[in-house]
Amino acid sequence: MADIQLKNINKKYPNGFHAVKDFNLDIKDQEFIIFVGPSGCGKSTTLRMIAGLEEISSGELVIDGKVMNDVEPKDRDIAMVFQNYALYPHMTVYDNMAFGLKLRKVPKDEIDKKVREAARILDLEKLLDRKPKALSGGQRQRVAMGRAIVRNPKVFLMDEPLSNLDAKLRVQMRTEISKLHDSLGATMIYVTHDQTEAMTLGTRIVVMKDGVVQQIDTPANLYQKPCNLFVAGFIGSPQMNFLEGTLSADCTSIQVNGASLQIPPAKVKALSEKNYGGKTVILGIRPEDIHDSQIYVDTQAHSVIEAKISVYELLGAEVYLYFDYAGTQVTARVDPRTTARGGDTVKFALDMEKAHFFDKDTELTIAN
Amino acid sequence: MDFEDKKNKLLDQLNKATGINFDITDSSLSEDEIINKLKELVVHFNVIDSKTGLYRLFLSKELAYSDALSSLSRFHIDEEHLRQIFYLESNTEWKKEAVSLLKSLLPDSKDVVLEMDSKHLAIVINFDKEPTSDEIVQTANSYLDMLETEAFTSFKLSYSKCVKSFKELPYAYNDAITAMEIGNTFNSHGRIYCYEDLGLGRLLYNVPANEIKAYLTKHISVDVLSEIDEETLSLINAFFDNDLSLAETARQTFIHRNTLIYRLDKFADLTGYDVRKFSDAITVKISLMLYNYIRATN
Numbered sequence: 281m282a283d284i285q286l287k288n289i290n291k292k293y294p295n296g297f298h299a300v301k302d303f304n305l306d307i308k309d310q311e312f313i314i315f316v317g318p319s320g321c322g323k324s325t326t327l328r329m330i331a332g333l334e335e336i337s338s339g340e341l342v343i344d345g346k347v348m349n350d351v352e353p354k355d356r357d358i359a360m361v362f363q364n365y366a367l368y369p370h371m372t373v374y375d376n377m378a379f380g381l382k383l384r385k386v387p388k389d390e391i392d393k394k395v396r397e398a399a400r401i402l403d404l405e406k407l408l409d410r411k412p413k414a415l416s417g418g419q420r421q422r423v424a425m426g427r428a429i430v431r432n433p434k435v436f437l438m439d440e441p442l443s444n445l446d447a448k449l450r451v452q453m454r455t456e457i458s459k460l461h462d463s464l465g466a467t468m469i470y471v472t473h474d475q476t477e478a479m480t481l482g483t484r485i486v487v488m489k490d491g492v493v494q495q496i497d498t499p500a501n502l503y504q505k506p507c508n509l510f511v512a513g514f515i516g517s518p519q520m521n522f523l524e525g526t527l528s529a530d531c532t533s534i535q536v537n538g539a540s541l542q543i544p545p546a547k548v549k550a551l552s553e554k555n556y557g558g559k560t561v562i563l564g565i566r567p568e569d570i571h572d573s574q575i576y577v578d579t580q581a582h583s584v585i586e587a588k589i590s591v592y593e594l595l596g597a598e599v600y601l602y603f604d605y606a607g608t609q610v611t612a613r614v615d616p617r618t619t620a621r622g623g624d625t626v627k628f629a630l631d632m633e634k635a636h637f638f639d640k641d642t643e644l645t646i647a648n
Numbered sequence: 649m650d651f652e653d654k655k656n657k658l659l660d661q662l663n664k665a666t667g668i669n670f671d672i673t674d675s676s677l678s679e680d681e682i683i684n685k686l687k688e689l690v691v692h693f694n695v696i697d698s699k700t701g702l703y704r705l706f707l708s709k710e711l712a713y714s715d716a717l718s719s720l721s722r723f724h725i726d727e728e729h730l731r732q733i734f735y736l737e738s739n740t741e742w743k744k745e746a747v748s749l750l751k752s753l754l755p756d757s758k759d760v761v762l763e764m765d766s767k768h769l770a771i772v773i774n775f776d777k778e779p780t781s782d783e784i785v786q787t788a789n790s791y792l793d794m795l796e797t798e799a800f801t802s803f804k805l806s807y808s809k810c811v812k813s814f815k816e817l818p819y820a821y822n823d824a825i826t827a828m829e830i831g832n833t834f835n836s837h838g839r840i841y842c843y844e845d846l847g848l849g850r851l852l853y854n855v856p857a858n859e860i861k862a863y864l865t866k867h868i869s870v871d872v873l874s875e876i877d878e879e880t881l882s883l884i885n886a887f888f889d890n891d892l893s894l895a896e897t898a899r900q901t902f903i904h905r906n907t908l909i910y911r912l913d914k915f916a917d918l919t920g921y922d923v924r925k926f927s928d929a930i931t932v933k934i935s936l937m938l939y940n941y942i943r944a945t946n
Contacts, residue, residue: 295836295943298878318902320837320882333802353800360797366790370755379752380798383745427798489902490879513902522904562904608905643907 282344282357282434282467283309284330289339291325291491299325301491303339307469312461314482315471317514322491323471324439330469331437332356343434354384359433363440365424367412373399374408377426391430398429401463402456418449425460436468442477454480475515479503487511509643512564512636518600518611520564524640525606529557536563537606542582544633550647551637561646564636570612571629572601572620580629592622601626651679658686665693665701691715699723703772704762706814707733707821720814725758730778731817733808734771734788735824737832738801741766745799753791769803770821778810781842788840806831806841829853833944834937852937860938868919868935870942875918881936883911887923888933894924 284307291300300322307313315323328334330341332353341348348356367376374395381391399405402422412420421441428436441457442450458481461468472478478485479499487494487502487510495507506512512520525536531551533540541563543551551557571577577584587603587610594616601612601620612628620626637646655672662670675682691711693701702719705711720727738746742763750761750771758774771791779787788805795803806827808820823843831841834849846853852860864870883901887908890896898905912923921928 293836295940297837299837318900328802331796332800333796362793362797364786364789364793365797366753366794368752368755371752379749383748383798490882509904509907510902513904519902524906643904 285342287340292337314478314485316478317488321488357434359428359431361438361441394430398426438470505648521610547647562638567611567613569631569634583630730775736769736803873939
């Protein structure tokens with residue numbers, strides 16, 4: 281399979297729009313890399329530059345040691361699966377998978393071998409004679425995957441391939457793609473705006489915003505050690521809560537909306553060393569790190585806030601409590617056995633060991 | 649297009665249709681007469697030989713309706729039928745694979761894929777009942793994704809409204825071309841443009857250059873607009889897309905509400921327009937569109 285290097289890649293359109301800025305990434309053979317970010321962040325443009333569908337304005341794309349900038353898309357040994365797959369309506373599943381190879385004039389016996397092998401991997405063997413209209417949504421998506429697999433490419437590029445499927449099927453196909461990655465041992469680059477997809481599929485995730493890479497890391501590190509406010513807010517659902525507060529001179533506590541919250545020693549050290557004593561910073565706390573149980577509130581008395589619940593949402597395995605605090609809507613993810621309901625005034629304990637601190641101006645992380 | 653270009657294009661078409669290389673070495677005819685004679689020859693060879701030739705010449709107005717009409721029955725083309733034009737523009741020269749692929753996606757023998765020039769294709773699609781705009785966009789997206797994944801060629805697509813008679817097709821084709829031009833000008837990152845949905849772009853496209861210049865000079869000058877960084881521009885556009893809602897824009901762009909307010913304040917300081925006010929938002933929206941227009945046309 282393939283190693284891929286993107287070196288100082290830029291994409292600038294003729295009208296001056298700079299879609300991708302100085303993108304650097306080393307992708308190792310068999311890695312499953314995810315490009316994630318909000319709409320317009322440059323993730324699809326980067327993928328399309330790797331595919332050769334967009335010209336690279338500056339920088340170098342290297343696949344297996346060979347510079348690919350000027351290599352035709354069809355000669356890059358890649359296969360793509362995009363969001364809006366279509367199947368040839370009058371062709372069988374077999375012919376749908378074989379069509380691309382026929383266009384490239386691959387010998388018939390080789391096509392047959394590749395199609396049957398892809399059908400075996402995707403569990404489509406019994407459906408090869410069927411026409412698309414006789415297939416379910418998931419089966420159609422697998423045929424679309426099959427078209428990519430038959431090429432036996434070095435690299436698979438996927439751009440939001442599951443976006444058109446309903447929620448249930450999306451979860452199912454997510455598992456299938458993960459299995460496919462394991463069985464093919466291929467290098468895969470996958471674009472999504474869905475951070476759940478990113479977290480569950482990727483060996484590493486590239487978080488992008490406004491054409492700039494924000495952080496490249498494992499899913500666990502992105503969640504636990506975001507490098508800035510954007511990554512902290514983007515990764516995680518419901519998203520991290522952000523509260524503005526002022527640190528004490530010795531950084532041992534932070535005042536938020538009148539409440540004094542004690543800061544654990546490790547974070548005190550980081551805040552002090554960077555001279556944040558007495559400054560206003562942004563405190564980040566994930567919904568699951570806000571607790572309403574009496575035991576927690578009693579034992580964490582040094583990090584308690586009080587608020588009136590505006591909305592109570594029972595999701596079965598958990599409850600979301602929404603409340604306004606310091607002019608911001610805060611979400612707490614608590615145990616479903618909670619007695620708290622909308623309209624109640626409740627004490628919440630913040631797990632300050634898991635709190636994050638961000639610079640108010642640069643939005644960069646001070647302490648995780 | 650000047651005489652030489654027109655002449656060469658028609659000679660090329662004659663060459664394609666007949667396999668013979670033609671040239672004009674001497675003629676007593678005027679330039680217009682030469683072009684008309686060549687058109688007649690092209691019509692003669694192409695129309696007689698193929699349905700696609702008939703469509704291609706008729707759409708590009710090289711074949712009069714009265715001349716086309718006589719050939720319709722020969723190619724089993726209904727004069728009255730619901731049809732739509734998809735116009736495709738490739739960023740490079742399209743390849744034969746792209747045409748084969750599109751033909752395979754269109755199993756209805758009434759639908760045709762037309763090779764308009766080295767970068768443009770057109771598809772005439774027949775319908776029994778008018779498709780919804782969602783259905784059209786879904787079909788268009790699937791064509792584009794298929795062309796990229798299977799034929800490795802990147803296209804943009806514009807489309808006309810559905811027309812009921814064969815006679816209206818050249819107008820529909822013209823609308824699709826206009827949609828592509830306007831889309832490329834005002835929304836160059838888009839990939840599907842609908843003539844009916846061009847909105848403000850369709851209006852501004854017809855504004856004379858001196859009026860554009862005067863408007864920008866009075867409101868937000870090109871110099872000021874060029875100072876605005878892309879991050880702020882994308883934030884302002886997101887603010888417009890979210891109906892001037894601070895909360896929704898902050899949520900969608902994953903930035904803190906206070907950060908958004910800070911950036912909008914900064915934009916107001918630079919331009920003198922506060923996009924949180926509806927009237928200012930309109931001025932900024934129009935100014936940004938005109939600025940894009942100027943950048944695209946330059």
